[in-house]
Amino acid sequence: MEAQQFREFGRAAVDLLADYVENIRDREVLPSVEPGYLLDILPQEAPEQPEEWQEIINDFKETVLPGMSSPVCTELEVLTMNWLGKLIGLPEEFLNCSSGPGGGVIQGSASEATLVGLLVAKEKTVRKLMKLNPDLDEDEIKPKLVAYTSDQCNSSVEKAGLLGSMKMRLLKADSNARLRGETLKQAFEEDRAQGLIPCYVIANLGTTGTCAFDALNEIGPVCKEADVWLHIDAAYAGAAFMCPEYRHLMKGVEYADSFDVNAHKWMPVSFDCSAMWVKNGYDLINTFDVQRIYLDDVQTDIKIPDYRHWQMPLGRRFRSLKLWMVMRIYGAEGLRNLVRTQISLAQHFANLVRADDRFLVEPEPSMGLVCFRLKDGDNINKKLLKNLTNKKKVYMVAGSFRERYIIRFVVCSRLTNKEDVEYSWNEIKTEADLLSQEKIHAKAQIPAIDIVARELCEKSK
Amino acid sequence: MEAQQFREFGRAAVDLLADYVENIRDREVLPSVEPGYLLDILPQEAPEQPEEWQEIINDFKETVLPGMSSPVCTELEVLTMNWLGKLIGLPEEFLNCSSGPGGGVIQGSASEATLVGLLVAKEKTVRKLMKLNPDLDEDEIKPKLVAYTSDQCNSSVEKAGLLGSMKMRLLKADSNARLRGETLKQAFEEDRAQGLIPCYVIANLGTTGTCAFDALNEIGPVCKEADVWLHIDAAYAGAAFMCPEYRHLMKGVEYADSFDVNAHKWMPVSFDCSAMWVKNGYDLINTFDVQRIYLDDVQTDIKIPDYRHWQMPLGRRFRSLKLWMVMRIYGAEGLRNLVRTQISLAQHFANLVRADDRFLVEPEPSMGLVCFRLKDGDNINKKLLKNLTNKKKVYMVAGSFRERYIIRFVVCSRLTNKEDVEYSWNEIKTEADLLSQEKIHAKAQIPAIDIVARELCEKSK
Numbered sequence: 078m079e080a081q082q083f084r085e086f087g088r089a090a091v092d093l094l095a096d097y098v099e100n101i102r103d104r105e106v107l108p109s110v111e112p113g114y115l116l117d118i119l120p121q122e123a124p125e126q127p128e129e130w131q132e133i134i135n136d137f138k139e140t141v142l143p144g145m146s147s148p149v150c151t152e153l154e155v156l157t158m159n160w161l162g163k164l165i166g167l168p169e170e171f172l173n174c175s176s177g178p179g180g181g182v183i184q185g186s187a188s189e190a191t192l193v194g195l196l197v198a199k200e201k202t203v204r205k206l207m208k209l210n211p212d213l214d215e216d217e218i219k220p221k222l223v224a225y226t227s228d229q230c231n232s233s234v235e236k237a238g239l240l241g242s243m244k245m246r247l248l249k250a251d252s253n254a255r256l257r258g259e260t261l262k263q264a265f266e267e268d269r270a271q272g273l274i275p276c277y278v279i280a281n282l283g284t285t286g287t288c289a290f291d292a293l294n295e296i297g298p299v300c301k302e303a304d305v306w307l308h309i310d311a312a313y314a315g316a317a318f319m320c321p322e323y324r325h326l327m328k329g330v331e332y333a334d335s336f337d338v339n340a341h342k343w344m345p346v347s348f349d350c351s352a353m354w355v356k357n358g359y360d361l362i363n364t365f366d367v368q369r370i371y372l373d374d375v376q377t378d379i380k381i382p383d384y385r386h387w388q389m390p391l392g393r394r395f396r397s398l399k400l401w402m403v404m405r406i407y408g409a410e411g412l413r414n415l416v417r418t419q420i421s422l423a424q425h426f427a428n429l430v431r432a433d434d435r436f437l438v439e440p441e442p443s444m445g446l447v448c449f450r451l452k453d454g455d456n457i458n459k460k461l462l463k464n465l466t467n468k469k470k471v472y473m474v475a476g477s478f479r480e481r482y483i484i485r486f487v488v489c490s491r492l493t494n495k496e497d498v499e500y501s502w503n504e505i506k507t508e509a510d511l512l513s514q515e516k517i518h519a520k521a522q523i524p525a526i527d528i529v530a531r532e533l534c535e536k537s538k
Numbered sequence: 539m540e541a542q543q544f545r546e547f548g549r550a551a552v553d554l555l556a557d558y559v560e561n562i563r564d565r566e567v568l569p570s571v572e573p574g575y576l577l578d579i580l581p582q583e584a585p586e587q588p589e590e591w592q593e594i595i596n597d598f599k600e601t602v603l604p605g606m607s608s609p610v611c612t613e614l615e616v617l618t619m620n621w622l623g624k625l626i627g628l629p630e631e632f633l634n635c636s637s638g639p640g641g642g643v644i645q646g647s648a649s650e651a652t653l654v655g656l657l658v659a660k661e662k663t664v665r666k667l668m669k670l671n672p673d674l675d676e677d678e679i680k681p682k683l684v685a686y687t688s689d690q691c692n693s694s695v696e697k698a699g700l701l702g703s704m705k706m707r708l709l710k711a712d713s714n715a716r717l718r719g720e721t722l723k724q725a726f727e728e729d730r731a732q733g734l735i736p737c738y739v740i741a742n743l744g745t746t747g748t749c750a751f752d753a754l755n756e757i758g759p760v761c762k763e764a765d766v767w768l769h770i771d772a773a774y775a776g777a778a779f780m781c782p783e784y785r786h787l788m789k790g791v792e793y794a795d796s797f798d799v800n801a802h803k804w805m806p807v808s809f810d811c812s813a814m815w816v817k818n819g820y821d822l823i824n825t826f827d828v829q830r831i832y833l834d835d836v837q838t839d840i841k842i843p844d845y846r847h848w849q850m851p852l853g854r855r856f857r858s859l860k861l862w863m864v865m866r867i868y869g870a871e872g873l874r875n876l877v878r879t880q881i882s883l884a885q886h887f888a889n890l891v892r893a894d895d896r897f898l899v900e901p902e903p904s905m906g907l908v909c910f911r912l913k914d915g916d917n918i919n920k921k922l923l924k925n926l927t928n929k930k931k932v933y934m935v936a937g938s939f940r941e942r943y944i945i946r947f948v949v950c951s952r953l954t955n956k957e958d959v960e961y962s963w964n965e966i967k968t969e970a971d972l973l974s975q976e977k978i979h980a981k982a983q984i985p986a987i988d989i990v991a992r993e994l995c996e997k998s999k
Contacts, residue, residue, distance in 0.1 A: 080556040087552030094548070095541040101953065105930035185646065188851035196701060219703065220677030233852040235828045240657060240850055242680065242703055348855055367696045389701055389850075390649035391694040394809055469566035492562065 078130075078406055086130040093134065097142075110144045112381045115152035121174065123160040127408040146395070151384055154183055154397035157404065161352055164409055165318040165338065168331050171354035178379050181354040182361075182387040183340075183396045187312035188233035190337035190353040191279060193361070193389065195224060195241040197335075198277035198306035200364040205304075206274070222276040223268050227256035227291055229284040234310060243276065252479065253440065254287050256280065258295025265303055275305045282327055283314025286476040287483075288443035290314070290326045297332025309336045312351070313489075314444050316343035317420070319413050334360075343419075343445070344412060345491045346403045350396050362386040419445045419488045422498050426486055429502040435509060440478055445488040448478060455482035457512060464508045471501045539591075539867055547591040554595065558603075571605045573842045576613035582635065584621040588869040607856070612845055615644055615858035618865065622813055625870055626779040626799065629792050632815035639840050642815040643822075643848040644801075644857045648773035649694035651798035651814040652740060654822070654850065656685060656702040658796075659738035659767035661825040666765075667735070683737040684729050688717035688752055690745040695771060704738065713940065714901065715748050717741065719756025726764055736766045743788060744775025747937040748944075749904035751775070751787045758793025770797045773812070774950075775905050777804035778881070780874050795821075804880075804906070805873060806952045807864045811857050823847040880906045880949045883959050887947055890963040896970060901939055906949040909939060916943035918973060925969045932962045 078086070118140055141149050158181025159174045173180035184190045203218050219242070226234050228247040238245025246268075248260050265275045278300050280291045293309070300307040309330065315338025317323040330336065335355045341348040355361060358379050366386040385391050404412070427442045430449045438449045450458045458475075462484050465471055476485050488498065539547070579601055602610050619642025620635045634641035645651045664679050680703070687695050689708040699706025707729075709721050726736045739761050741752045754770070761768040770791065776799025778784040791797065798814045801807040816822060819840050827847040846852050865873070888903045891910045899910045911919045919936075923945050926932055937946050949959065 080560045083559075084552055084556050087555070088549055091545055091548030091552065095545050098544075098953070099541045102958075106933040107927065107930045109930070186851040186853045188853065192850065199703075216681030219681070231852075232828045236826065236850075236852065239826070239828060242660075349853065365697065365700070367693045367700060389653065389697075390647040391692075391697065392647045392649065392810065466568065469568045469570070472567040492559070497563075 089134050108144050119156055123164055123404045123409050125409050127411050128405045133405050150395045157397045157400045166324050170356045178358050179356045180358050184351040184353050185349045186351050187337055187339055190351050191234050192237040192240055194308035194335045195237050195277050197360050197364045202276045221274045223273050224277040226279040227281055229254050229286055230281050231285045234279050254289035256291040258299045261296055262299045275303055277306050279308050279310055282311035287440050287478055288446040293329035297329035301332050307333045309333045312339045313342045317416050320416055346399055415491055422488045423447050426498045447486045448483040450483050458482050470504045550595050569605050580617055584625055584865045584870050586870050588872050589866045594866050611856045618858045618861045627785050631817045639819050640817045641819050645812040645814050646810045647812050648798055648800055651812050652695050653698040653701055655769035655796045656698050656738050658821050658825045663737045682735045684734050685738040687740040688742055690715050690747055691742050692746045695740050715750035717752040719760045722757055723760045736764055738767050740769045740771050743772035748901050748939055749907040754790035758790035762793050768794045770794045773800045774803045778877050778905055781877055807860055876952055883949045884908050887959045908947045909944040911944050919943050931965045
């Protein structure tokens with residue numbers, strides 16, 4: 078959306094809010110719609126082409142406003158999570174529109190989704206074991222439960238273990254930073270031999286450090302055989318699955334119990350909006366439902382879910398509204414184009430780096446991320462990044478790969494263009510040139526310093 | 539703020555956003571400000587009188603924008619939480635601007651704050667016990683920990699126990715729906731005798747059902763003596779403490795370790811914005827910090843807190859912005875006026891109810907809440923509420939007090955005026971009149987039905 082369009086859309090939205098408040102006494106205090114009303118009138122798929130904001134505002138007035146607030150807040154979330162789930166090619170079992178108990182829910186962040194998955198896995202495992210053996214005590218089982226992920230995981234994954242009181246094993250990824258099935262299987266066996274109980278696995282599709290993809294097609298069957306909850310954290314890279322050419326990276330997704338992608342990361346939805354799907358919504362309800370008198374008026378229907386039992390807090394915002402608007406403003410094609418453009422810009426950057434033989438691109442670029450370094454060793458790279466950060470023209474964060482310091486260049490804004498990428502590369506190149514000159518200069522100075530040092534040394538004797 | 543002003547303010551905000559995006563390439567990628575810059579230039583107290591939106595937009599451009607995003611996001615939160623903490627009269631120990639390690643943080647909801655408190659209390663208790671007795675095992679301690687609250691608590695409090703894997707005892711409140719110190723003390727003793735460990739107490743200042751206030755001045759010393767974490771859930775009623783005449787209801791607040799009020803509930807801040815203060819920020823950091831390489835660039839300074847260690851998720855929104863704007867647009871006086879006006883509207887409603895001798899107001903109105911019922915018994919009141927709900931002119935939710943069904947009338951919108959209250963009472967009265975007529979009509983019919991029933995009965999013999 079161009080700035081001028083945004084100004085017009087924004088003004089129309091402000092007026093709509095002001096009109097609403099000015100005329101609030103003309104409205105009834107409760108909506109007059111039947112459950113499912115919105116799912117019946119809105120399309121079942123995201124539009125392929127962008128739509129005009131005037132049309133969206135109009136639909137808001139005609140379809141959303143009559144269902145304010147609770148029915149429409151739930152139903153628009155069901156609808157948009159179906160749209161997005163279909164768009165990224167999730168198996169039908171994850172969708173509310175399938176015949177089963179699956180469905181999507183918007184959480185605040187991938188951290189929250191990982192913790193939700195962990196709490197549900199814990200509850201489910203405890204119930205299962207107590208059913209198998211009624212003499213078992215819940216308090217004996219819980220300390221034995223173990224969660225597993227790769228040592229490349231985001232720190233929020235580790236934090237979930239901390240918050241959910243579950244041991245979290247960070248398993249060694251392979252030389253390409255991917256967690257492999259065999260490693261996981263071995264960890265299960267080691268732990269079982271010690272009387273521990275594998276409970277929860279987080280597979281990372283697109284790690285934070287290098288955007289590596291865990292071998293889901295190996296991990297999935299290991300989890301399935303062990304009857305362990307498999308959660309997929311595709312916080313960033315999940316958006317790429319909107320493009321069929323990247324779906325091979327989620328081969329094995331059919332083994333997962335839950336899947337999460339941040340619509341606020343690579344899709345242009347404002348923070349926060351973390352899209353999570355589960356195959357069985359009842360698993361969430363069994364973990365999060367506390368029935369009390371003043372909540373008695375709500376029925377449990379998995380097709381019109383009572384989302385407060387699908388999450389940790391009780392209250393919830395109307396986050397599907399922004400997801401709905403973004404999907405309509407861009408259209409499916411527009412969203413796929415954003416992903417493809419940004420990946421090709423990253424490729425362009427990688428080519429610029431490769432053309433300079435002082436630099437290495439390593440590992441292979443993945444999605445919008447290009448990791449690179451000067452061939453000369455860690456210290457010079459640290460200095461390069463420090464100088465660039467101080468100059469404030471490009472902002473990058475370091476990482477590590479095969480125990481080497483790497484600099485991470487990411488394209489992730491809808492506004493980034495080819496000129497920005499070339500501008501960034503020139504900034505990097507210029508700083509590298511300066512560092513090369515300093516190095517030559519420093520080398521030339523060493524003998525002189527050596528002489529002074531030797532003299533001082535002799536004097537002090 | 540009047541609708542016309544809102545339209546102008548809204549348009550200016552939309553333009554500001556569009557300008558920002560259009561000129562984004564003129565900006566540096568990192569701010570050039572020193573830690574503490576904003577705390578140095580902005581006032582240390584909320585303004586007493588309302589300010590003009592033009593001034594706020596101007597300050598936004600001149601003071602907030604130069605610190606985008608991380609420094610200003612943190613510092614404005616520190617500042618506004620100091621403003622609000624002072625405004626509601628919290629002891630200085632809770633404020634970042636005191637000499638100690640206290641401070642405020644914005645959480646998403648009171649549910650989240652209660653759970654945060656529980657996790658911190660758990661971690662702190664486990665550490666303390668393991669320090670006292672190094673042979674103890676963490677897994678032995680955790681199942682023995684117990685949390686306590688009143689049976690009048692919000693279901694989110696119970697949910698916190700569920701999510702944090704801690705037994706949550708719902709203690710019997712007294713006949714005025716208040717939890718008393720003696721009840722808590724006795725529960726501690728009972729549990730200790732069984733080898734359990736009191737760990738966490740949630741005192742409710744303003745319960746959901748009847749807006750009752752737990753006897754904090756009794757509960758506080760009991761917690762202190764037992765060295766148990768005391769959390770105060772003042773989600774709704776906490777806003778009233780802006781007015782000194784209601785602060786007697788939080789007598790004993792000095793015993794608390796954490797305090798929470800929803801700025802999004804009774805203050806006119808949009809959802810979500812739950813204001814939480816703790817006396818010791820290090821307790822949060824010790825619970826939530828997971829140090830990893832790509833987060834290495836941040837220092838730990840309790841005065842410029844790294845808020846990601848003060849909460850459950852890693853990511854956070856810039857919620858202090860709306861709190862800052864609301865406090866400036868209304869001014870302290872305007873916010874206190876909102877509370878006082880709404881309480882006096884509730885009193886007006888209570889007087890209207892009391893003047894009709896078919897009705898009882900019970901318990902005594904508290905804050906903006908008036909609980910009432912027809913004297914005739916639970917069924918007629920259920921029918922009354924059902925009819926009113928179906929008519930969609932007034933929306934109220936039921937509760938219970940001393941095992942009687944009550945109807946809860948709450949004034950909690952800044953827009954509600956005397957006419958709205960009188961309109962509501964007329965609606966209620968009209969429905970009550972209809973029910974009275976039905977009753978008379980039904981009574982008149984009973985003999986007839988009795989005759990038929992008797993006849994049928996005789997026929998079937």
